[in-house]
Amino acid sequence: MKRFLPFLTAVILLTGCGNSSATREFFAMDTVMTLTAYGSNAENAVALAERVILFATIPGETKEHEQMLQIAEEARIMTGGAFDVYYAGAEPDFGGIAKGYAADEAARIFRENGIKSGLINLGGNIYAIGSKTNGKPWEIAVQSPFDESKIVGTIKLADTSASTSGLYRRGEHIIDPATGLPAHSGLASVTVVCKSSAIADALSTGFFVLGRARALEVWRENRELFDLVLIDDDGAVAVTAGLEKSFSSDGGFATVNSGEIGIFLDGELLHSVDLNAVTEPYDLPVGDGNVVRIAHGEVYMLSASCRDQICVKHAHLSADGRRDGDTPIVCLPNNVVVKWL
Amino acid sequence: MSARKLTRLALLTAAALAVYVAEARIPPIVPIPGIKLGLANAVTLFAMYMYGLPGAALVAAGRILLGGFASGGFSMLLYSLAGGFLSFFAMAALIKPLGTRFSFVTGAVGGLAHNLAQLVAAVAVTKTPELFLYLPALLVSGAVTGAFTGLCAGIIAGRFEKYWL
Numbered sequence: 001m002k003r004f005l006p007f008l009t010a011v012i013l014l015t016g017c018g019n020s021s022a023t024r025e026f027f028a029m030d031t032v033m034t035l036t037a038y039g040s041n042a043e044n045a046v047a048l049a050e051r052v053i054l055f056a057t058i059p060g061e062t063k064e065h066e067q068m069l070q071i072a073e074e075a076r077i078m079t080g081g082a083f084d085v086y087y088a089g090a091e092p093d094f095g096g097i098a099k100g101y102a103a104d105e106a107a108r109i110f111r112e113n114g115i116k117s118g119l120i121n122l123g124g125n126i127y128a129i130g131s132k133t134n135g136k137p138w139e140i141a142v143q144s145p146f147d148e149s150k151i152v153g154t155i156k157l158a159d160t161s162a163s164t165s166g167l168y169r170r171g172e173h174i175i176d177p178a179t180g181l182p183a184h185s186g187l188a189s190v191t192v193v194c195k196s197s198a199i200a201d202a203l204s205t206g207f208f209v210l211g212r213a214r215a216l217e218v219w220r221e222n223r224e225l226f227d228l229v230l231i232d233d234d235g236a237v238a239v240t241a242g243l244e245k246s247f248s249s250d251g252g253f254a255t256v257n258s259g260e261i262g263i264f265l266d267g268e269l270l271h272s273v274d275l276n277a278v279t280e281p282y283d284l285p286v287g288d289g290n291v292v293r294i295a296h297g298e299v300y301m302l303s304a305s306c307r308d309q310i311c312v313k314h315a316h317l318s319a320d321g322r323r324d325g326d327t328p329i330v331c332l333p334n335n336v337v338v339k340w341l
Numbered sequence: 342m343s344a345r346k347l348t349r350l351a352l353l354t355a356a357a358l359a360v361y362v363a364e365a366r367i368p369p370i371v372p373i374p375g376i377k378l379g380l381a382n383a384v385t386l387f388a389m390y391m392y393g394l395p396g397a398a399l400v401a402a403g404r405i406l407l408g409g410f411a412s413g414g415f416s417m418l419l420y421s422l423a424g425g426f427l428s429f430f431a432m433a434a435l436i437k438p439l440g441t442r443f444s445f446v447t448g449a450v451g452g453l454a455h456n457l458a459q460l461v462a463a464v465a466v467t468k469t470p471e472l473f474l475y476l477p478a479l480l481v482s483g484a485v486t487g488a489f490t491g492l493c494a495g496i497i498a499g500r501f502e503k504y505w506l
Contacts, residue, residue, distance in 0.1 A: 332463060
């Protein structure tokens with residue numbers, strides 16, 4: 001009897017505040033899946049969602065498979081072939097997209113059943129419906145790829161999904177379609193945050209193969225679609241600009257910017273430059289006394305006429321976020337500012 | 342104002358200016374605009390202890406204006422004025438209740454106020470709100486360097502009370 005006590009108390013607490021909830025845990029697609037919903041229709045919603053998920057796992061020529069193939073094709077194009085359901089031959093392998101697709105389906109069922117607050121967790125693919133019952137956003141943890149008992153940071157999610165691929169227990173099996181061998185690109189973990197969990201699932205798999213630099217290239221072309229949390233083999237953590245506010249980590253992290261900088265004189269924007277479009281380095285004189293050096297993905301103050309030379313000593317602004325490049329480069333005596341736009 | 346007091350205030354202004362110019366020659370240790378020792382502030386605080394607020398205000402204003410003309414352009418003068426103004430009032434409010442014994446507290450508050458005002462002025466002039474990212478570093482450095490210069494001013498003022506008035 002004793003072991004049931006916590007469970008009973010939980011039920012009383014949850015129903016006690018006039019808000020019913022339902023949770024279901026089951027095993028499918030080689031992973032533990034958990035569905036949680038809050039609201040008057042919660043029981044119904046989780047039951048329907050479970051049925052839809054189990055149905056989506058049945059192989060065959062179904063509508064679901066056709067939709068998955070479409071999304072997989074989008075992801076294949078975006079990743080330049082690094083994600084490809086046909087890597088093993090003529091038969092598609094939905095291993096890198098099915099759980100994400102199932103999470104989207106479950107999210108759709110939740111919404112259709114009026115669920116305003118819920119969490120869908122299909123083993124590495126999480127969909128947050130609305131916010132928590134107290135109105136705060138759902139917060140999910142990104143596990144450390146080096147020690148799965150530790151977390152690297154947390155992401156606040158509201159009505160969006162997150163999918164992680166990496167050197168986790170199952171992650172070593174991600175195959176590079178180009179070589180047919182297990183992928184190892186220097187990334188230990190990739191988390192994709194996207195409204196579509198299927199896309200997040202496919203992209204996280206593809207980006208793990210592609211590596212940091214090329215993943216960020218894809219991100220720069222699709223900044224409205226998704227955001228990333230990247231953990232390198234050396235443990236360095238970087239997030240793309242859209243997650244700067246919703247990601248938090250005790251260990252610190254770099255933010256990857258759009259790559260666009262502005263150069264200001266006397267508070268007026270003189271030049272704006274996309275650092276990723278720069279091929280050959282060049283120098284830009286600003287006002288009477290400053291020269292800004294612009295290179296591919298990097299900008300810094302080359303020289304300044306002022307005495308303190310603080311702007312010249314300032315850390316370079318680097319578009320890949322590897323360096324401490326968040327504070328603007330500022331020359332107060334000449335009123336010149338270089339900063340991210 | 343007696344000729345004696347006027348002379349001593351002028352002497353202090355010259356000393357403050359010399360300290361200010363000398364300090365500006367030292368290359369900055371940290372590449373963050375606004376982090377410096379601020380030794381000239383010790384002279385202002387010393388003047389407050391010895392000659393009261395109006396006299397100290399003359400020393401501070403004289404040093405800031407002359408220092409501004411001697412080095413840097415108009416915008417740097419503006420930052421000096423903003424910092425000097427706020428730190429003067431912050432320290433002026435504290436010298437009576439705290440006395441020379443707690444001069445390091447007065448100096449720390451003065452340093453904080455100085456850096457805060459300078460940062461606000463810099464954000465306004467450069468139209469760059471991102472400069473507030475420097476706020477934590479500037480507040481810490483302002484308190485530490487301010488405490489040091491405050492301590493100096495307090496020690497010197499304590500010695501001079503016996504011999505110089």
